[in-house]
Amino acid sequence: MSGRIITVAQQKGGSGKTTLAVNLAVCLHARGHSVALVDTDPQGSMGRWFMERMSAIGEDEALDFSTSSAWGASYESEKLKKRFDYVIIDTPPKIDSDLRPALRVADLVVVPVATSHVDLWATEGVLDLARRDKAEVLVVLNRTRPNTRLSVEVAQKAAELGAQVADTQVSNRVVYAESLGLGLGAIERPKGPAVAEMTALTDEILARIG
């Protein structure tokens, strides 16, 4: 068995890296896949989420968590992909050469962009680095307010940077912030529009990497 590796990266802080990483993990797990989370961010938000989850739900051998140094991310994830269907790497909000192992090893790099021009400007760095390492990238617009001119503009500008932009946009919803704090994914909260959003995003990602 050889799993797929997804790295979530973006130098802008608070763009939704950890949110997308854990929600993707929960969606993949709910579909019967095993998932290993790897946190290379010293802030440790993903680890906090995982600890909350352990106290809420208990241990689950099909959803594992470990930390890694940034430079050790490729070694760690290559090892994990022998045991898990998917390995999801969360990264810190900075772009430097330390990020390269996590980009190089990825089957797909997911780049969340909180929907604003300022956030988009910050995205060029990770796109350049990913291009150098020949990594496949998918930009995901996060915290959008649907049907606003801003989200249309930012999506267009992202495409002009030469990036693939996901058809699915992730709206600004309290359930994402709330479920993160509870160690859950948005699909595990009482049904709302976030379920369809995360399901569609997971479908799109799977269509790219199988």
Ligand SMILES: Nc1ncnc2c1ncn2[C@@H]1O[C@H](COP(=O)(O)OP(=O)(O)OP(=O)(O)O)[C@@H](O)[C@H]1O
């Ligand atoms: N779509 C969304 N709707 C509402 N809140 C969101 C959404 N996405 C992220 N958030 C909230 O924004 C904050 C930052 O998100 P998150 O921690 O995922 O970003 P990050 O890119 O991992 O940040 P950092 O760069 O510090 O690691 C969190 O409080 C999170 O709950």
Ligand SMILES: [Mg+2]
């Ligand atoms: Mg984070």
